[in-house]
Amino acid sequence: MSDFSFVGKPTPLIDGPAKITGNLKYIGDLKLPGMLHARFVLSTYAHAKLGAIDANAALDIPGVQSVLTADDLPSITPSSRAKLMLARERVIFVGQPVAIVLADSAAAAADGADLVMVDYEPLEAVTSMDAALADDATVIWPTGIPTGAEDEAAHGADTGGESESDDEEASNIAGKTRMEKGDVASAFAQADVVAERTFETPMVHQSSIETQGWVVQPNPISGGVTLWGSIQSPFGVRLDVADALGVPESDVTVYGMPVGGAFGAKFGLYEALIALAAVTVGKPVSLILTRGEELLSTNPAPALRISGKLGFDSGGELLAMQADVTADTGVYPSGLGGFAAMQFASFYTCDNLLLESTNVVTNKQSVGAYRAPTSPTAFMAVETLFDEAAQQLGMDPVELRLKNAAKEGDVAPDGGDFPTIGMVETLEAARQHPLWRNREQAREQGRGIGIAIGGWMGGLEPGAAVCKLNRDGVLQLQIGTADLSGTPTSFAVLAAEAYGISPDKVRFVYSDTDSAPYGGGVGGSKTLYTLGAAVLRAAEDARRQTLAIAAEEFEVSSEDLEIVDGRVQVRGFPDRSISLGEIAGKGMTFGGRYAPVHGNGRQAITDRAPSFCAQIAEVEVDEETGDVNLLNLAVVQDVGRAINPLAVEGQMQGGAVQGVGWALLEEMRYDADGQLLSGSWMDYAMPDSVQAAPIQTQIVEVPSRSGPFGARGVGEPPVIPTVAAIANAVADATGLRLSQTPMTAPRVLEALAQR
């Protein structure tokens, strides 16, 4: 640690002042000359035949310029939720865009949207997974379910397992997976202890502070567009928009604006539709979703049902794991059910596995990625069952986990061997945490203490980075990803450490897909891990170039030079030195004889860096009201190397807070007709600062092999074990094994009554 000058030191966000003062511009701040404001007309039915659309009253509103329906746009059949177009012939979920009103102001567009009259002929809607699976269920996609559900891959949620081909007759089953290893039936037969239970979590919404939004400027010459958006994947959006417009991706320019929260929801949604609208009218178009639209018409996490089962021998060895997952993915399919099954079984070593999943479609808005997709549910299942088994075995629950935890060399879910991982170290650190060590005192006060761990394999994606030196001695750093979570600050720390200057002398450059080196979507806990390596290489390359210039100036070898306080000096001769700005200037001047300092870094890391987060929850359950009062939450996480502990702790806290929401509060509630009941932040409950409870973070550092200075991804893990830890704490306090979220007071009260 002492080897580092800047890595590991808390570094405030470089754009913090701009954010605090309102000077950082978000997508909602972007106004282009002649820009039209868009507002969707949304379906009010979950399933209906679409009749006439009368826009006359809307067009009478002053400022309304046009009302587009599917007939005005190219006939593109959307292959997935992320590529949705305007409804044609029928609507298939409440909140589906039916028309777009374009107006000179957002207010006129909203007034216009209110006055577009749409004729619907209601059809029977399928609004729950059970209804979808019923023998006499209405088949939502009689001619076949669309298949283009590749979008989860971007978030690191590979489906895993083998898809079974469905040559059967049309149903609402979009796909099934089955993965078997060893002999599960025999193993369960031999088991001394079996724990099994069915768990359910509802659709949960990412609910970023900033809603989704885009501005598109058409280019009448190329047929392409420039798009600005609050998006996670500028290069991914570029490809999707180009496909929809039928132009090469090089004719589309995407500018990823600073993002006010994304969490997986912003990998692409209405970009292609807005781009088509802008090209159709030949003017810039802006669409910033309202909060209501954000809840009605985006891509929340799927509802999941997991029947899980674990078998142990009397010594606590895990003999068999089984999971059967059903996922309600809304009206477009998703492979997330299979991923949930994989997550259930990925991080404990076990020779006998049976993992099955069924993804079903329903007439609801369809789903997307949400921070560690499906993992809060998968780990609620496996970690509750571990707790139950420990109880039955009379073993310490941490001990039972340690006994079966994956270690380096064990088989990983991708079929390879686990590299160096910190599951054991994380559990050991959690065991030492005061909240766990003092659990008996808490119990004496009637409280419950629960523990759980979550694991995440971590995503991978190639990328590149550039570091340029300026005449003010500042190193400009450029990468091609959006800023969701403050990674630019961590990248600045990395570049500073590698180059040899202080992080405040690094300027992070925000740019578009034309100008930026390639960077993948920000998600899957891969950004710092993979692009950080490219940043390191670019900074090292810039340093080499810098020293080479100084070496020629001083007529010494580069090895005899060092960078100290913004100057290159000959080792041992501090009076023989030259400022970095002067060196930069030598490559940036008329007649200069050195090339500009322009460092380049490229990476294609192929080895993963799985990361683990353990959490300890302390709760008090009010047996009168059923209220679960979360008193304390400890978050213990292996981050490999905390490049910027402030950012790392921010991620740990933020993830855990969202985990609390999953556990106690959040639910997309639909009625039988598919109408969203929790369609505003008055109804859709998210934890406030009191409900989230005091969160204590503890960083564990088991360096990864390929990450920058050993860093691992940190974004997803902290949301994973929160539900399980709180459920285990509730069990510790009450003896109740809750299997459904959110664990609201009425639900707890009902369970208490049945106890």
Add this chain to the structure above:
Amino acid sequence: MSDFSFVGKPTPLIDGPAKITGNLKYIGDLKLPGMLHARFVLSTYAHAKLGAIDANAALDIPGVQSVLTADDLPSITPSSRAKLMLARERVIFVGQPVAIVLADSAAAAADGADLVMVDYEPLEAVTSMDAALADDATVIWPTGIPTGAEDEAAHGADTGGESESDDEEASNIAGKTRMEKGDVASAFAQADVVAERTFETPMVHQSSIETQGWVVQPNPISGGVTLWGSIQSPFGVRLDVADALGVPESDVTVYGMPVGGAFGAKFGLYEALIALAAVTVGKPVSLILTRGEELLSTNPAPALRISGKLGFDSGGELLAMQADVTADTGVYPSGLGGFAAMQFASFYTCDNLLLESTNVVTNKQSVGAYRAPTSPTAFMAVETLFDEAAQQLGMDPVELRLKNAAKEGDVAPDGGDFPTIGMVETLEAARQHPLWRNREQAREQGRGIGIAIGGWMGGLEPGAAVCKLNRDGVLQLQIGTADLSGTPTSFAVLAAEAYGISPDKVRFVYSDTDSAPYGGGVGGSKTLYTLGAAVLRAAEDARRQTLAIAAEEFEVSSEDLEIVDGRVQVRGFPDRSISLGEIAGKGMTFGGRYAPVHGNGRQAITDRAPSFCAQIAEVEVDEETGDVNLLNLAVVQDVGRAINPLAVEGQMQGGAVQGVGWALLEEMRYDADGQLLSGSWMDYAMPDSVQAAPIQTQIVEVPSRSGPFGARGVGEPPVIPTVAAIANAVADATGLRLSQTPMTAPRVLEALAQR
């Protein structure tokens, strides 16, 4: 030649369609939300004490937001014309900005500017070089002339010679240079033939179609700004603006917009002032000069007087060259006089030289660079004198030039040896041109034929370039310079040739100083020569990376691969191939195992590539009216290698047309009070398509050592010899040696009368 796939083939401008259809956005098209329009209040006196400024009436105009005077801005003393601030205490030229009116619309700003009342107390003005040098001249800068006239360097116009220090009393002489070699007096004494004459050219204005313009957005967090402008040097402007604002250059972002003509005038002028105004009011500010402001208040070419003298022996060997240059640089100094003296003597070999220059200041707008600064005058002098000497010697004028022309290995003006140069080849080609070969027939028709040559050392500047491969098989090319002259098209040809795809698969990326690799100002005929080398290297790097990926995929060596029709294929096995788009995709996808193709090229070429242009003019002189009718103009130029002949010929024609303006039409006329008489395009005459005459271009290719595929810079040379060629043609037709431009009808008539 046959080795090239694309180099040497005429390639239309890649942004031609956008330009023709009005879709390319220039600075005047840029509107930012909340942007204020600026209009200057300009001095109406050439020299006056500045009294009260009353803005009340202006502020009453609806839409006028504020009126800024020097008191509202930081007290910065401008060190040069290019750094002018608002006038303080006195005004020193007509057209000097005294106040800035900021309004919601350009019209309100103009109305406001009309109503700002300024009290002036007139002082004696010095408005000509003779008046400035008079013994009793009013001294314009009693406390010393500012010295920061480094700005010409950017245009390749190094002053050369040694500056003499002026420890004398205050005068209007800003600087003198003297350069002596050998023994000029003895050499002239030995000469059999001496030609000498004094030449004069007035201030001439660059007069681009697009006037100067800028938009500045302040950044209240960093204290810096983002600036968009019609400018030649984004990175140079970044530094100047940062200096004025007192922030590091990294806090200033400059976006070089497409430029509608620059010719040296747009290396920096009011950027810092507009940036200070924007920061002061905290809002975006736009200033687009009107045509009148452009003529009154920018930076034209200096007025020059050159007394030149050449001595030859009877065999035509050049024994001595002497030049004494006086330059009227307007109110701020410039080193251009010394550069003119250097240009006079640079390209003929001669052992005895005496070159002197005096730069004087006058109360006129000050000067800047204009295409091959001072060279039309310097070569008018030397090439007229060569012609006169040939006449006296009874030698063919081409033969006399060939006898003394510089060749590889001769001493160049920078003190080194000339590299491979094409002065002889250019003269030989000109001699073979039909216009010259058939000169006797022309003379029989009463016409005159004149020939002249011009030389240009060529600028140098380090730079870098980036080439990225996209999933559509398009190579994106990024450099950091502005587009003045269509070089992006030539760069696309270079990248295509080096990478192995067709130029229409190259996309040129326009970006800002944050995103772009460093590129110097566009000027000095160095852009293609130097940055082209960086582009080549970047494309070659991208090709290497591309082939490396394919080599791994096919398990062959890179050497066994070739790129054909957008695919990499194994040589001899055309069915084993993969598209470039697929290769790009392998480095741009979740879980990819190859780094993205991101090629980098850096260069710091230190060897110059002098280039030469010979011109042959055919004129008819109307002895009744004095009208010089230019009938034909042949432009013969060594371009090293014509990367894109269309662009090269465009430069040759454009330069020659401007040369015709110098020769026959253009003059910034001032009256004795320093009022500009030719202050509009009604009064300031530029050649139209008829006056410019048919121009025939002939490309000579003597490859340079370091340029891309042997290319040399082509921008400056074609403006250099036009004046001389026309003057020699007039002499051929009439026997008159005109020594003053423009050679207007009244001037010719007067000379004819005195013949």
